[in-house]
Structure formats: C-alpha cells, structure tokens
Amino acid sequence: MSLTAIGLGLIIIGAGYGISRLAGSALESMARQPEISSKIQTAMIIAAALIEGVALFAIVVALMKG
Amino acid sequence: MRHIKQILLLIAIFFSLSTTYASDEHASESEEVFDPLVMIDHHIADSHEWHVISFTKSNGEEVHISMPLPVIVFYNGHLNIFMSSAFHHGEKVVKKGDDYFKLYHEKIYVTDEAGTIHYDEDHNVLNEKPWDFSITKNVGSMFLSAVLLLLLFIGAARRYGSEPKAPKGLQSFLEPLILFVRDDIGIAQIGKEKYERYMPYLLTVFFFIWINNLIGLVPFFPGGSNLTGNISVTMFLAIVTFLITNINGTKSYWGHIFWMPGVPVPIRILLSGIEFIGILTKPFALMIRLMANITAGHIIILSLFSLIFVMKSVAIAPVSILMSLMMFMLELLVAALQAYIFTLLSALFIGMAVHEEEH
Amino acid sequence: MGLLTPDPGLVFWTAITFGILVILLRKFAWKPILHALRTREETIEFSLAAAAKAKAEIEDLNVEKEKILIAAKDERDSLIKEARELKQNIVDDARNKAQEEADKIIVSARQQIEREKSDAIQEMKRQVAELSVNIAGKLLEQELESTDKQKAIIERYLQEVNFN
Numbered sequence: 001m002s003l004t005a006i007g008l009g010l011i012i013i014g015a016g017y018g019i020s021r022l023a024g025s026a027l028e029s030m031a032r033q034p035e036i037s038s039k040i041q042t043a044m045i046i047a048a049a050l051i052e053g054v055a056l057f058a059i060v061v062a063l064m065k066g
Numbered sequence: 067m068r069h070i071k072q073i074l075l076l077i078a079i080f081f082s083l084s085t086t087y088a089s090d091e092h093a094s095e096s097e098e099v100f101d102p103l104v105m106i107d108h109h110i111a112d113s114h115e116w117h118v119i120s121f122t123k124s125n126g127e128e129v130h131i132s133m134p135l136p137v138i139v140f141y142n143g144h145l146n147i148f149m150s151s152a153f154h155h156g157e158k159v160v161k162k163g164d165d166y167f168k169l170y171h172e173k174i175y176v177t178d179e180a181g182t183i184h185y186d187e188d189h190n191v192l193n194e195k196p197w198d199f200s201i202t203k204n205v206g207s208m209f210l211s212a213v214l215l216l217l218l219f220i221g222a223a224r225r226y227g228s229e230p231k232a233p234k235g236l237q238s239f240l241e242p243l244i245l246f247v248r249d250d251i252g253i254a255q256i257g258k259e260k261y262e263r264y265m266p267y268l269l270t271v272f273f274f275i276w277i278n279n280l281i282g283l284v285p286f287f288p289g290g291s292n293l294t295g296n297i298s299v300t301m302f303l304a305i306v307t308f309l310i311t312n313i314n315g316t317k318s319y320w321g322h323i324f325w326m327p328g329v330p331v332p333i334r335i336l337l338s339g340i341e342f343i344g345i346l347t348k349p350f351a352l353m354i355r356l357m358a359n360i361t362a363g364h365i366i367i368l369s370l371f372s373l374i375f376v377m378k379s380v381a382i383a384p385v386s387i388l389m390s391l392m393m394f395m396l397e398l399l400v401a402a403l404q405a406y407i408f409t410l411l412s413a414l415f416i417g418m419a420v421h422e423e424e425h
Numbered sequence: 426m427g428l429l430t431p432d433p434g435l436v437f438w439t440a441i442t443f444g445i446l447v448i449l450l451r452k453f454a455w456k457p458i459l460h461a462l463r464t465r466e467e468t469i470e471f472s473l474a475a476a477a478k479a480k481a482e483i484e485d486l487n488v489e490k491e492k493i494l495i496a497a498k499d500e501r502d503s504l505i506k507e508a509r510e511l512k513q514n515i516v517d518d519a520r521n522k523a524q525e526e527a528d529k530i531i532v533s534a535r536q537q538i539e540r541e542k543s544d545a546i547q548e549m550k551r552q553v554a555e556l557s558v559n560i561a562g563k564l565l566e567q568e569l570e571s572t573d574k575q576k577a578i579i580e581r582y583l584q585e586v587n588f589n
Contacts, residue, residue: 042254042410049411053351059358063428111427112435138434198434205438212442219454226461244458265459266451274446297428298435302443361428 008058015055019048102372110292110364113172113203114150118287135206139174141165141196150200167196174198204299207291211277219273247272247409255413260420264413267310271303272409279360279401283394294404295360297353304353307412312345315419348415352408359404363397553586 026044030037116133123129134151139162146162153160153169159181160167167174168181175183175193184192201209218240225237233241247269252261278294293299321327323341326334370390374383564578 038250038254045407045410046414049351049355049407052355053347056351056354056358059362060354060429063358112432198432199437200434201438202435204435205442208439208442212446215446216449216453219450219458223454223457226457231465241458241462244455245462248459248462262459266447266455269455270443270447270450274443296432296435298431298433299439301431302436302439306443357428 004061008062011058012055015051015058018051018054022047022051100372100375102369102376105372106365106368108172109290109368110295110361111172112296114153114169114174114200115155116203116206116287135203136201137167137174138199138201139167139196140199141167141176165196168193174200203291204293204296207281207288207293208278208299210288211274211281211293215270215273215277243273244269251406251410251413255410255417256420257417264310264416267306268409268413271306271412272405275303275356275408276402276405279405280398282360282364283397283401292361292364295357295364297357300353300357303356303408304349307352307415308345308349310412311349311415311419314416316422318422319419348411352411356404356408359400363393363400367393367397557586 022044026040030040033040114137115135118131118133120128120130134149137146137148137150137152139146142163142165144163144165146165146167148160148162150169152158153167156169156171159177159179161179166177166179166181168177168183170183170191170193173191174196175191176196177183177193186192218236222237222240225231225233225235248261248265251272252265252268256264275294278299281289282292282294284290323345324338326337326341329337367390370386370393373386374380560582561579564582
C-alpha cells in the first residue's frame with residue numbers, strides 16, 4: 001500500500017511538472033506571438049490532456065486500491 | 067419568465083412527492099463520532115432516494131425529508147416496480163412474487179426472507195444482484211437536466227424566425243456559446259467541410275456535461291448529485307465518441323493505425339499495436355478524466371466543510387467556508403472547462419478520423 | 426473500486442436520456458438555430474458587400490460629379506471669355522465703322538466743298554465775263570460818241586473790278 005502510494009505520488013509530481021512546463025512554454029510563445037495564440041492554446045490543451053492521461057492512470061489505481 | 071414558472075412548478079411537484087420520516091436516532095446516539103469518509107462516500111455515490119433536507123427538532127429528534135424514487139428491478143424473468151420507500155432505508159425486505167430484495171449500502175441484493183447478507187473474507191457481499199434499472203437520484207437529476215436543456219434551447223430556438231434578427235434575452239446568452247462550440251470546437255477541429263454532421267452531438271454533449279456539472283454544484287435539493295462524476299455516465303459518453311470516431315473513420319485513418327506509411331516494416335508492426343491500443347485509451351482517458359475531475363471537486367469541497375465537524379470547533383468555520391468558497395469558484399470554472407475539454411477532445415478524435423489524405 | 430464500477434441501470438438511463446436529448450435538440454434546437462445563424466451570417470456578409478459596393482458607387486459618383494463640376498466651370502469660364510471677346514469685337518467694329526463713316530463723310534464734305542468752291546469760282550468767272558461784256562456793251566453805247574471817254578471809262582472799270 002505504502003509503495004503504491006509513493007508511486008502514485010511520483011506520477012502526480014511528474015504529471016504536474018509536465019503540465020506546468022507545458023503551460024509555461026505555451027504562455028511564453030503566446031506572449032511572443034499573440035496572433036497565433038488560439039492555435040497554441042488548442043495544442044496546449046491537447047498536450048495537457050495527454051499528460052493528464054498519465055495522471056488519470058494513477059487516479060484509477062488509487063480508486064481501485066481505495 | 068414562463069419557463070421559470072414551469073421549473074418552479076416542477077420543483078414543487080418533486081417536493082409534494084417527498085415523504086417525511088423521523089429517524090430512530092436520538093440525542094444520545096447523535097453524539098457518535100463524525101466520519102467524513104462515510105458522508106463523502108454517501109454524497110458522491112448514487113442513491114435510491116432523493117434527500118431533500120435534514121434538521122434536528124428541539125427535542126433532539128433528527129428529521130430527514132427525502133423523496134422516494136421508483137425502483138425497477140429485473141430478476142428471474144420478472145420485472146418488479148415499486149417505490150424505494152418500501153425498503154424503509156434498508157431496514158425491510160421487499161417481497162415481490164417469490165423473490166426478496168434488500169437495500170444494502172444503496173445497492174439492491176436478492177436475499178432470503180430474513181434479509182441475510184453473506185460476505186466473503188474481504189467483507190464483499192456475495193448475494194446475487196438483480197438488474198437494477200431504478201430511477202435513482204442520478205437518473206432523476208439527469209431527467210431534470212434534460213428538461214432544463216429542452217426548455218432552454220427549444221425556447222431559444224423559437225426566437226429565431228425566418229427573418230434574420232438581432233438576438234435578445236436568453237438567446238443572446240446562449241448564442242455565443244453555440245457559436246463557440248461551432249467555431250472553436252467543430253470547425254477548428256473537424257474542418258469546414260465535414261463539421262455540420264457532428265454538430266448535434268458536440269453541442270448536446272457540451273451542454274449536457276456543463277449543465278450536469280453545474281447542477282452537481284448546487285448544494286441543495288434538487289442539485290448536488292454527482293452525475294458527471296459517475297463512471298456510468300462518462301463511460302456512455304466516451305463510448306458514443308468512440309463509436310462516432312471509428313464508424314466515420316476514413317481509409318487514411320485506418321491506414322495510419324494499422325499500416326503507418328513511410329516507416330520500415332518492423333516498426334509498422336510495432337506501431338500498429340501501439341496505435342490500436344491508442345484507439346481504446348483515448349475514450350478511456352475521456353471517461354476517467356471527466357469522472358475524476360468532477361468527483362475530486364465534490365470530495366474537496368465536502369472535505370473542507372467536514373473540517374468544521376472533524377475539528378469540532380466553530381473557530382475553524384470561517385477558514386473552512388472561505389476555502390470551500392474558493393473551491394466552489396474553481397469548480398464553476400472546472401464545470402465549464404471539463405465540458406469544453408470533453409467536447410474538444412471528442413471533436414479532435416472525430417476530426418482525426420474523418421480527415422482525408424491530401425497527398 | 427466502487428467508483429470505477431459502471432452501474433448498468435445508470436448506463437441504460439443515460440443512453441435513453443442522452444439519445445432522446447440528441448434527437449429532440451437536433452430537430453427542435455440545433456438545426457433551426459444553426460440554420461438561422463448561417464442565414465444571418467450570410468445576410469450580414471451580403472449586406473456588408475452591398476454596402477461596400479454602394480460606397481464605391483457613391484465614391485465613383487462623387488468623382489464623376491467633381492469632374493462634371495470642373496468641366497462646367499471650365500465651360501462657363503470659356504463662355505464668359507468668349508462673350509467678353511465678342512463684345513470687344515463688336516465694340517471695336519462699331520468704333521472702326523463709325524470712324525470710317527466719319528472719315529468718309531469728312532472726305533465727301535471736303536470734296537463737296539471743293540466742288541462748290543470751284544463751281545463758285547467758275548460762276549464768278551462767268552459772271553465777271555458777263556459783267557465785263559455788259560460793261561463793254563454799256564461803254565460801247567456811251568463811248569461810241571467819244572473815243573476818249575470810252576477809253577477812260579474802260580480804264581476805270583477795269584480798275585474797279587477786283588479779282589479776288
């Protein structure tokens with residue numbers, strides 16, 4: 001149980017780091033090129049959804065264990 | 067204005083169906099330790115009765131008012147329909163024909179006359195379960211959302227005559243939302259040629275998820291149900307997206323999955339396996355994402371409120387309430403955001419599937 | 426685990442509700458709304474195009490008007506100029522003619538005077554001759570008696586006659 005919990009925590013940290021990097025870069029490029037910000041936003045949401053997918057697996061495992 | 071009256075009438079009908087019962091708990095027993103996990107579990111799970119309000123009388127008697135809901139169970143080739151009040155909150159066994167049904171932890175089990183529940187060593191119930199098609203709290207909440215959606219959008223649609231006019235009232239609130247779904251989700255992800263075919267689904271799913279997320283955030287009857295945080299609902303919606311995506315998949319879509327052009331043959335075989343799993347993980351992620359986000363929101367808000375009772379202190383209340391208020395604000399954003407993301411990703415998957423090869 | 430177990434009953438009711446919702450909303454809401462929105466967009470686009478066209482036409486008309494105005498001004502100016510010239514011509518002509526006429530009249534008057542004068546001189550000469558003849562006659566009558574006297578008289582008379 002405790003090992004699983006640590007693993008889940010690591011997954012969440014990884015996903016959080018990934019999404020924060022993604023959002024930071026996306027905001028930077030949006031500031032640099034505001035004219036294509038809508039395209040960047042869509043791409044950001046899609047990439048965020050993919051990263052979130054990993055975190056969701058952690059949630060699934062957590063809910064199954066719980 | 068007329069619509070508001072209709073909604074109020076609807077709510078009044080719900081209330082008139084409610085029954086009042088006094089619980090057996092008395093002042094001495096209500097001193098028991100408050101367990102937030104039980105309260106939260108009870109809240110996010112489905113229920114066979116719709117809890118309206120609870121209060122404690124001056125003599126210490128707790129009064130729960132809830133609305134009984136119809137139970138529809140199918141077992142042994144018989145369809146049995148009765149009101150959930152017949153269970154007396156799990157205390158009584160209901161006899162229908164030769165079968166006995168008992169409500170145990172909000173699930174209906176087939177039992178013997180005495181209502182015995184058998185467990186295995188992990189405390190899992192071994193009793194047989196009938197097919198349960200009951201109108202539960204979630205189903206009722208979904209019906210309410212469907213009625214609201216029909217009233218809102220058919221009402222708005224009636225304002226559009228044959229002559230183009232400037233929008234007003236409800237219409238001017240809903241129109242930008244519809245345009246947003248059409249332009250930023252439909253046209254942007256699927257393309258100008260093919261988007262029209264998928265608009266009814268995208269619009270319905272967007273507003274269905276959104277309104278149910280919002281109803282779930284209403285902290286009193288008839289809100290507060292955790293419908294979009296229930297895996298059955300998100301699973302159905304994800305399956306619909308999965309079906310639409312794969313039924314409408316073009317040759318190039320399937321080509322890219324099973325025989326990726328422009329890569330060596332061994333990698334093609336490897337990739338086809340990965341891509342095939344990808345077909346399934348995409349809707350799976352859709353299903354889990356919505357359910358986890360909404361359930362997590364409910365859990366966090368309820369946990370923050372539970373702080374007051376866990377700490378048994380009024381002093382913590384302002385902090386708790388402030389934090390819950392902030393979470394409510396965040397959840398209002400999440401309600402719209404998750405509806406948007408579900409619709410956007412559905413549109414993206416459909417757009418990838420119907421995309422025609424240009425070269 | 427309970428959270429991840431789908432409930433067949435709820436799936437069933439979701440399918441029914443969502444299916445009915447899609448069908449009803451598609452027929453009574455999405456189709457009319459999307460249709461109306463498209464019609465409105467097309468109308469707005471068409472109206473904007475028509476407005477732009479009308480504006481361009483007005484612009485054209487203004488340019489045309491400006492052109493016509495300038496042309497009219499030019500024409501007016503040239504007309505005025507012409508009229509002025511014409512007037513000058515007429516006045517000049519009239520003056521010249523008058524001058525000519527006056528000159529003619531003067532010339533003819535001078536000729537007349539000249540003629541009259543010579544006529545008068547002619548007449549005088551004639552009369553002088555006649556007078557002379559008469560005097561001669563009278564003298565002849567008188568002096569035929571005395572030759573001396575006759576000679577004296579002729580002398581006197583001839584002295585008296587002054588040819589001016």
